[in-house]
Amino acid sequence: xDFGTKLKSIRKLKxxxxxxxxxxxxxxxGNYSQYENNNRxxxxxxxxxxxxxxxLDANWLLSGSTEQVVNFNDNSSCNIVSLKTExxxxxxxxxxxxxxxVDNILNIILKDKSNT
Numbered sequence: 001x002d003f004g005t006k007l008k009s010i011r012k013l014k015x016x017x018x019x020x021x022x023x024x025x026x027x028x029x030g031n032y033s034q035y036e037n038n039n040r041x042x043x044x045x046x047x048x049x050x051x052x053x054x055x056l057d058a059n060w061l062l063s064g065s066t067e068q069v070v071n072f073n074d075n076s077s078c079n080i081v082s083l084k085t086e087x088x089x090x091x092x093x094x095x096x097x098x099x100x101x102v103d104n105i106l107n108i109i110l111k112d113k114s115n116t
Contacts, residue, residue, distance in 0.1 A: 004038040006061060010054055011036075025049050 001009075011021045022032035025046055034040035042050070051058050 002038055003042075003061070004036045007050075008036045010050075010056075014054070024053055 011018065014021075016024070018032050018036070019029040022029045025032065026049065027046060031040060035042050035046075047058075047061070050056065051061060
């Protein structure tokens with residue numbers, strides 16, 4: 001996912017217009033539109049404001065990654081673009097199911113041994 005797409009996704013997630021987003025980042029709506037369309041490279045100051053304003057992970061913002069690192073102790077970062085918490089729970093849920101199956105098998109084995 002490119003920078004402009006991430007920027008647009010953040011704006012839409014926060015229900016902001018391009019003009020409102022530009023105001024938050026201390027730039028013009030025209031410049032902001034160029035950032036979203038990948039026609040202009042943002043300054044370091046603008047990137048810093050964006051990261052601080054929306055509590056973003058800088059590596060995520062500047063890389064092609066779609067995965068956002070989230071601080072779950074800070075609720076403001078739990079609604080970040082591309083965050084799908086169900087994906088984080090799936091492996092744990094699968095592990096719990098597997099653990100129950102193993103416990104059941106062990107119980108069956110132990111019962112068989114005690115009956116012999």
